[in-house]
Amino acid sequence: MVHGSLPEYPFAHAFHDRLSERRNDDAFLTRAWDDPATRVLVMRDGQLTTDSRPGTWQLATNLHHNELRFVAPAEAPVGERMLLGEVDGAVHFLVVAADASSRGAEAQLDEIRVGDGEPAGGRFSGLRQLATGLSDVQASLAAHAVALAGWHRTHPRCAVCGCATEVALAGALRRCPACSTQHFPRTDPAVIMLVIDDQGRCLLGHNSARSDGWFSTLAGFVEPGETPERAVAREVLEETGVVVGELSYAGSQPWPFPASLMLGYFARAASTSITVDGDEITAARWFSREELTRAVESGTVVLPTAISIAGALITSWYGGPLPANVLPG
Ligand SMILES: [Zn+2]
Known part of the structure; x- marks a missing residue:
């Protein structure tokens, strides 16, 4: 049965180098975080920072009208840090800011500021809404970020002994301090x-x-x-x-x-x-x-x-x- 190749659709290609060999290289990770050229994608409550104007994606199907918003490490909010990889020589991290459920008050979320000091509120978008408008590189980073952060969020404890696990390998692993079991992100x-x-x-x-x-x-x-x-x-x-x-x-x-x-x-x-x-x-x-x-x-x-x-x-x-x-x- 022969059919033509599929038309383009989001997340079909991987465009960033995941730097998997660097995940346990603490000197590299520290150096990368200290580099102002490093780009940080901020996630809050499962959503990504974006420069998109509300509603533009509806008109922009198949056009690259959505942009993720990256900030320098110094501008990133406090949160869990994970390595996404490298694009065009720049290292990219994800920072997962505390979300609404864990912080308990929507007002606190508005304290998180990114980039030029604009309140982060109103500049976060879900990946489904962004998907068709992102460039291939940004879609690649965004899919990685959302999948990885989603796994961490729902797997805080060891499935073997029930103890709280710790993030390792720059976000590519959770390790149980009690029984040493390693838990890798699931797909x-x-x-x-x-x-x-x-x-x-x-x-x-x-x-x-x-x-x-x-x-x-x-x-x-x-x-x-x-x-x-x-x-x-x-x-x-x-x-x-x-x-x-x-x-x-x-x-x-x-x-x-x-x-x-x-x-x-x-x-x-x-x-x-x-x-x-x-x-x-x-x-x-x-x-x-x-x-x-x-x-x-x-x-x-x-x-x-x-x-x-x-x-x-x-x-x-x-x-x-x-x-x-x-x-x-
Ligand atoms: Zn355990």
Whole structure:
């Protein structure tokens, strides 16, 4: 089964050098932090500092109108410091400022100032909102930052003995002081697949968690001890009753909401009869290109956004951009 390469989508490429060999080099890390040319990305309450004007991303799909805002180390707020890597000779760190839940009062957050002294409040944005407007380099840094910080935030304790763990390797590790277990940041593999039948129609499903009319590719997590190829077949069968045959790998997307790695496939249908699981997937339909065009134009079907590999898989099959898959997700 041959399909063209996927159209561009956020986080598809890694553009920064993660400097993994420097993570235990304290002299390097100290020197880098003392260098005013070092760039610091500030995160607060899961959001990143940005120079974007509110709402510009809605008009800027596929255009690089969003900018992360980096500050010099001396301007960074107090917080957990993590090494992101190097871009064009400049070392980049992430600083995670205390968030609303841990500090307990929104007013305190306004004390955090970045850059030219502007209050940080109002200049923080979520990665989903930023994604389509960032340059490839900034998207690469942002995906790393959000995924890494999200893992630290939710893994403060040792999974073996329950003691509080300590950050090590410039943020690439948490170590338990009691039992010495090392905990590395997790990424959860998931498969996402566009199933296509012998007539060239694609299978899209409606997820019960979504609003009416929203249809997308099927997807699911890879289970322990399972290959992604087997997970594709299992998920499609479980969710729609359709048996799949030949697979072709299409591409991947880090999806740090909170910790997924999406592995994209095209799958050939070996059967077409649909029986939805009624739980996660409450409706599924085969669409020809003409049927999908009419459904989208009439507003009866809404497709996933351009920021996801789901949108890229559908667009690749369709052969060009669809008007609805630029909606915010
Ligand atoms: Zn432990």
